[in-house]
Amino acid sequence: xxxxxxxxxxxxxxxxxxxxxxxxxxxxxxxxxxxxxxxxxxxxxxxxxxxxxxxxxxxxxxxxxxxxxxxxxxxxxxxxxxxxxxxxxxxxxxxxxxxxxxxxxxxxxxxxxxxxxxxxxxxxxxxxxxxxxxxxxxxxxxxxxxxxxxxxxxxxxxxxxxxxxxxxxxxxxxxxxxxxxxxxxxxxxxxxxxxxxxxxxxxxxxxxxxxxxxxxxxxxxxxxxxxxxxxxxxxxxxxxxxxxxxxxxxxxxxxxxxxxxx
Amino acid sequence: xxxxxxxxxxxxxxxxxxxxxxxxxxxxxxxxxxxxxxxxxxxxxxxxxxxxxxxxxxxxxxxxxxxxxxxxxxxxxxxxxxxxxxxxxxxxxxxxxxxxxxxxxxxxxxxxxxxxxxxxxxxxxxxxxxxxxxxxxxxxxxxxxxxxxxxxxxxxxxxxxxxxxxxxxxxxxxxxxxxxxxxxxxxxxxxxxxxxxxxxxxxxxxxxxxxxxxxxxxxxxxxxxxxxxxxxxxxxxxxxxxxxxxxxxxxxxxxxxxxxxxxxxxxxxxxxxxxxxxxxxxxxxxxxxxxxxxxxxxxxxxxxxxxxxxxxxxxxxxxxxxxxxxxxxxxxxxxxxxxxx
Numbered sequence: 230x231x232x233x234x235x236x237x238x239x240x241x242x243x244x245x246x247x248x249x250x251x252x253x254x255x256x257x258x259x260x261x262x263x264x265x266x267x268x269x270x271x272x273x274x275x276x277x278x279x280x281x282x283x284x285x286x287x288x289x290x291x292x293x294x295x296x297x298x299x300x301x302x303x304x305x306x307x308x309x310x311x312x313x314x315x316x317x318x319x320x321x322x323x324x325x326x327x328x329x330x331x332x333x334x335x336x337x338x339x340x341x342x343x344x345x346x347x348x349x350x351x352x353x354x355x356x357x358x359x360x361x362x363x364x365x366x367x368x369x370x371x372x373x374x375x376x377x378x379x380x381x382x383x384x385x386x387x388x389x390x391x392x393x394x395x396x397x398x399x400x401x402x403x404x405x406x407x408x409x410x411x412x413x414x415x416x417x418x419x420x421x422x423x424x425x426x427x428x429x430x431x432x433x434x435x436x437x438x439x440x441x442x443x444x445x446x447x448x449x450x451x452x453x454x455x456x457x458x459x460x461x462x463x464x465x466x467x468x469x470x471x472x473x474x475x476x477x478x479x480x481x482x483x484x485x486x487x488x489x490x491x
Numbered sequence: 492x493x494x495x496x497x498x499x500x501x502x503x504x505x506x507x508x509x510x511x512x513x514x515x516x517x518x519x520x521x522x523x524x525x526x527x528x529x530x531x532x533x534x535x536x537x538x539x540x541x542x543x544x545x546x547x548x549x550x551x552x553x554x555x556x557x558x559x560x561x562x563x564x565x566x567x568x569x570x571x572x573x574x575x576x577x578x579x580x581x582x583x584x585x586x587x588x589x590x591x592x593x594x595x596x597x598x599x600x601x602x603x604x605x606x607x608x609x610x611x612x613x614x615x616x617x618x619x620x621x622x623x624x625x626x627x628x629x630x631x632x633x634x635x636x637x638x639x640x641x642x643x644x645x646x647x648x649x650x651x652x653x654x655x656x657x658x659x660x661x662x663x664x665x666x667x668x669x670x671x672x673x674x675x676x677x678x679x680x681x682x683x684x685x686x687x688x689x690x691x692x693x694x695x696x697x698x699x700x701x702x703x704x705x706x707x708x709x710x711x712x713x714x715x716x717x718x719x720x721x722x723x724x725x726x727x728x729x730x731x732x733x734x735x736x737x738x739x740x741x742x743x744x745x746x747x748x749x750x751x752x753x754x755x756x757x758x759x760x761x762x763x764x765x766x767x768x769x770x771x772x773x774x775x776x777x778x779x780x781x782x783x784x785x786x787x788x789x790x791x792x793x794x795x796x797x798x799x800x801x802x803x804x805x806x807x808x809x810x811x812x813x814x815x816x817x818x819x820x821x822x823x824x825x826x827x828x829x830x831x832x
Contacts, residue, residue: 322620323611323621323623324614324615324618324619324620324621327611327615328615348766350766352643353623353624353642353643353765353766354611354623354624355607355611355623356607356610356611356614356621356623357611358611359579359608359609359611359612359615360611360612360614360615362612363583363611363612363613363614363615363616364615368579368580368694368695368696369579369580369608369612369696370579370696371579371604371607371608372604372608389604390577390603390604390605391603391604392513392514392703393701393702393703394701394702395576395577395698395699395700395701395702396698396699396700396701397696397697397698397699398696398697398699399695399696399697400695400696403695403696409759450620451493451614451618451619451620451654451656451657452620452621452622452652452653452654453652453653453654453655454650454651454652455638455651455652455653456650456651457643457648457649457650457651458648458649459647459648459649460642460647460648460649460784460787460788467808467809467810467811467812467813467814468812468813468814469803469808469814469815469816470813470814470815470816470817471803471816471817473817474817474818474821474822474825475825477815477816477817477822477825478822478825478826478828478829479829481797481813481815481826482826482829482830484813485774488795
């Protein structure tokens with residue numbers, strides 16, 4: 230089985246600022262980590278590879294330093310890493326990003342399964358996984374909470390939704406997005422860490438990927454950020470209670486009572 | 492679809508709401524979105540824009556009535572056994588075909604797990620843009636474009652996004668962001684039936700069975716009048732006991748912040764905030780919640796907010812109607828005691 234796990238390098242903090250020109254996140258000078266939701270996708274890829282053999286490739290689009298995230302994934306058990314990097318790829322929205330990643334998957338060749346985290350913690354859109362499925366024309370199974378059975382050519386999966394769950398079978402190739410419930414991600418071994426330093430990371434740019442230039446970067450993105458602002462601080466009069474716990478509780482009851490009478 | 496001289500923006504009219512049915516009933520978020528769609532369509536009245544609800548599923552008899560009384564001008568119904576379960580592939584093929592046929596200018600859906608799975612598939616198939624989890628939708632008076640507002644980068648920034656050169660303009664919206672407009676029980680409209688094509692049913696993805704949540708795990712945050720939420724200040728799984736006690740005393744529901752869920756103190760289904768649920772109860776009681784923006788975006792529309800925190804400068808204290816400075820383990824049991832009497 231040839232598996233691709235998509236990982237994203239995200240800011241390790243919520244203190245962020247925005248480039249006034251591109252209106253997109255300034256990633257320089259911010260601490261970074263692997264998107265926490267992607268660690269479950271990675272672990273699932275490792276588990277499936279352990280069971281079925283084959284190859285596990287980690288794929289990311291981002292700046293050069295996203296190599297670090299790919300090496301971290303290799304330290305955990307991925308075989309190799311592919312980074313999609315190039316100035317024209319920058320500023321891509323979820324449509325363009327999923328297009329570029331799907332081109333990377335095509336170029337990796339003979340992929341049976343793509344696994345993504347349910348969403349990235351910075352953008353929070355959950356759109357790239359389904360976008361990849363649509364660009365590849367493969368079925369998707371989102372919000373996977375359990376791998377019930379895994380065979381070489383099909384998977385039996387449980388999905389979660391707000392009002393319950395369902396059980397489904399998908400024939401490969403397919404794209405999955407997984408929830409935290411699927412597994413407990415492992416920590417890299419020392420041997421894995423040493424190995425991850427030696428492995429070469431493949432870097433492909435827009436030309437290597439044979440992308441349609443109309444579909445990448447800021448220019449190829451259907452959506453455009455027109456303005457950004459800080460969230461409103463709600464302008465209101467707050468009653469502050471600072472006394473003992475019992476005084477505050479009693480005061481609160483009075484306020485609630487007068488509110489109910491209104 | 493990318494606009495061109497041959498296929499200009501003038502060809503696209505109407506505001507579509509992608510309806511959702513759960514256990515045979517119209518999902519509340521669909522009704523909320525119909526209200527918003529009415530507002531958007533009125534602002535686009537110059538182009539003859541109407542409110543259309545696309546409802547897909549199985550055994551949908553009579554559901555259009557509720558959609559008409561919630562201001563849909565037109566309902567396109569696709570009632571087919573192949574749509575009984577949520578099969579992304581079949582649903583996406585049908586929506587894509589119908590959008591190409593009817594050419595709506597705007598299409599919005601609830602940001603439910605279904606909406607968030609289906610809309611990005613459809614957007615890519617249609618080659619257009621999609622904005623997730625919008626907290627505001629307005630029409631730009633000058634350009635007539637849809638201005639989509641959403642919190643980005645963990646809610647630290649509110650971004651306004653547009654999709655100028657592609658149609659339809661697509662957004663998902665969380666439940667609880669917009670309010671359901673008062674019903675017009677005499678409301679009627681046009682009902683159109685569409686079908687699933689045989690080739691659309693051919694897919695390598697099959698759903699075998701479906702199961703609802705049992706009462707134990709169902710946390711009905713959307714229906715609760717009072718929500719009592721525990722944050723990092725609750726300190727442990729045991730610490731949630733005082734939160735549960737207060738919620739029980741007021742017949743409310745228990746909410747939680749992402750930090751407490753990541754720490755494993757309580758299950759994900761309780762999460763309020765950007766990656767959890769958006770709620771607007773009559774009373775929201777935040778206990779030991781610092782008020783990170785990701786949490787605030789999920790609860791700031793609550794009618795009355797009470798915050799209990801040791802730190803008087805915590806962001807939640809500025810948002811609150813009543814801010815109680817103190818140890819939640821002392822204050823919360825006092826409130827529970829007074830309310831129980």
